[in-house]
Amino acid sequence: MMMKMLAEGGLPAVMDSLRxxxxxxxxxxxxxxxxxxxxxxxxxxLYDAQGKVVKVISYLLEFLPDDLxxxxxxxxxxxxxxxxxxxxxxxxxxxxxxxxxxxMEAQFREHLRAVKYWSARKPNMRILFVKYSEMVKAPAKxxxxxxxxxxxxxxxxxxxxVPSQSLYRNRS
Numbered sequence: 800m801m802m803k804m805l806a807e808g809g810l811p812a813v814m815d816s817l818r819x820x821x822x823x824x825x826x827x828x829x830x831x832x833x834x835x836x837x838x839x840x841x842x843x844x845l846y847d848a849q850g851k852v853v854k855v856i857s858y859l860l861e862f863l864p865d866d867l868x869x870x871x872x873x874x875x876x877x878x879x880x881x882x883x884x885x886x887x888x889x890x891x892x893x894x895x896x897x898x899x900x901x902x903m904e905a906q907f908r909e910h911l912r913a914v915k916y917w918s919a920r921k922p923n924m925r926i927l928f929v930k931y932s933e934m935v936k937a938p939a940k941x942x943x944x945x946x947x948x949x950x951x952x953x954x955x956x957x958x959x960x961v962p963s964q965s966l967y968r969n970r971s
Contacts, residue, residue, distance in 0.1 A: 802829030804961040808953035811851045837862035868923045876931040938962045
């Protein structure tokens, strides 16, 4: 959702369209496959992405090069909603998680704690935390905050049109 909002707001997005929209994400994924190779040291593509928006999952933030600066919009979603969404996705794919929901929740909570602690100490990273549920409920207020954080002119009306109550399917 956030990547689409930023693109609608007028920012160039880095994506490869390899992963197409599907039942789990009808608006598409706005991803670049190369981001998954950050942990393997493949970072050259990031230097070409400066000034653009890139989706990087929280598990890969620690692999971002230290010689670049980042304005990170960190989407926060209730863990129960994330787990429900993952469970539905796995069911559609006829896959089974090796971890119980309780184990997954404990790992996810620890991961988020570690990422917040680590990122707060990175002088090359500025982070704006945005609650997913609040963005869906009141996008006008939060879109203005995003534009202020990024210090860029943005099409706030176009951004506000992206969050959809109908796509907020796994609520806690």
